[in-house]
Amino acid sequence: MKAPRSPDPVRDESAYWFARRRERDFSAEEQARFAAWLDAHERHRQEYELLDGLWTAADLIPAARLRQLCEEKRPSSRRRFVQLAAAATVAGVALGLGWLLYPSGDYRETLQTRVGERQEVTLPDGSVVQLNSRTRLEIHYREGRRSVELQTGEALFSVSRDPARPFVIDAGPGQVTVTGTRFDVLHEGGEVRVAVESGTVQVAGKAADQPVILTAGKGTRVDGQGRVAPARDVNLQAIVSWRDGKLVFDNATLAEVAAQVSRYREQPLRVDPSLANLRFSSVFSSDDTDTLLSALPRLLPVQVRTLPDGSSEIIPL
Known part of the structure; x- marks a missing residue:
């Protein structure tokens, strides 16, 4: 009735x-x-x-x-x-x-964050997306499919389960397909990283490789040619620490540190190629990356210099 x-x-x-x-x-x-x-x-x-x-x-x-x-x-x-x-x-x-x-099932929206901004949005189906700094994505819900294009940046998705309407994320060379789960996707430098907190995720690349299935605690990368790496164990706590305004580095290379810190600065942080593979572990606030740059020379045999364009570079002593 x-x-x-x-x-x-x-x-x-x-x-x-x-x-x-x-x-x-x-x-x-x-x-x-x-x-x-x-x-x-x-x-x-x-x-x-x-x-x-x-x-x-x-x-x-x-x-x-x-x-x-x-x-x-x-x-x-x-x-x-x-x-x-x-x-x-x-x-x-x-x-x-x-x-x-949106009674017809057709829904479109663009979400974008500025440098240092984080945002949480609840979608019409009850799914929640949390955007990290410098992130832009396009959302399109239509009959039989929930689509997201992660154009750049990082987002954590908590997807409401709906087997009849898969949730598909296109991110550069990779595509992530789920029906309901919680996972993090980073699209940066032409590559894609996926890490799963709960549920099951299918990751496919534009190359002809077979898709990789990820379960809780697993992650993978899709390179610029669309090739998907095998599933591996990942440190979820470190990966999603950005939700709490933290930068957690767990034996990360300085190249990875520079890429992550650059998301929270107006000008990028670069690293001398000779230091790119030097390893680093620590925790800092994403809202105060200057403190991290000041601490690096005390923790590693490096120095940080500021360039005329306002960017910074990690160089050898």
């Missing part, structure tokens, strides 16, 4: 604010208006909290069922969305409200 439409303006207003606050163009002025509306009457807050609770409960419903519910009640306008979201509140049905915003 379909849920009845709501004749209640408070429920309509609650659903409207719920939808607006999840859109990227939600302004500071609108936030002030929303706060005033929320404080104007206790019932406003009750209705909004109930709708927010339904959104949380939607995580317990299989994604295929959420899409089915939304297709049965496909809105033709934003007004219909408000009515349906309010009807969900009346009926106590935890609808997938993200899919109601």
Whole structure:
């Protein structure tokens, strides 16, 4: 039985604010208006909290069922969305409200971070993507496929399981395919690195190699020619430490250190080729890479010099 439409303006207003606050163009002025509306009457807050609770409960419903519910009640306008979201509140049905915003299943968005910026975004299907510094990706959800193009940078994906709609990431020479899992992808210097925290991931290259299957604690690289390396054990704690604003180097080469530090600086950090394979282990804040550069000469037989263009270089003593 379909849920009845709501004749209640408070429920309509609650659903409207719920939808607006999840859109990227939600302004500071609108936030002030929303706060005033929320404080104007206790019932406003009750209705909004109930709708927010339904959104949380939607995580317990299989994604295929959420899409089915939304297709049965496909809105033709934003007004219909408000009515349906309010009807969900009346009926106590935890609808997938993200899919109601994009009822046809077609959704596009561009996400980008600046130097030193980190960002977390929840996608319409409940998947979450965390972007590291200097990252840009294009998202396109359509019938039968959830696609992401990681153009540059690094992102950690927590993908909601949906076997009917695979989640596919194109990153330069590599492609990552999952149905539901948690994993980190780095696209840098024409190569791709993938590390899996939970679940199973398939990594393919543009070369004719067989795809590599990764499970929790495993990782691989795809080189510039699209060749995929065999799966290997990886240090997940070090790889995803950027989420907490940390740079963790576990026996990393100075070439790897320079590449990672460069993501957090306006100008790149270079390393003399004679030092590229020198190993280094330590932990620093990604928000203060100057401290790392100051510490390097105390820890290794190197010096750091600043070049006229503002970049830095690690050179021998």
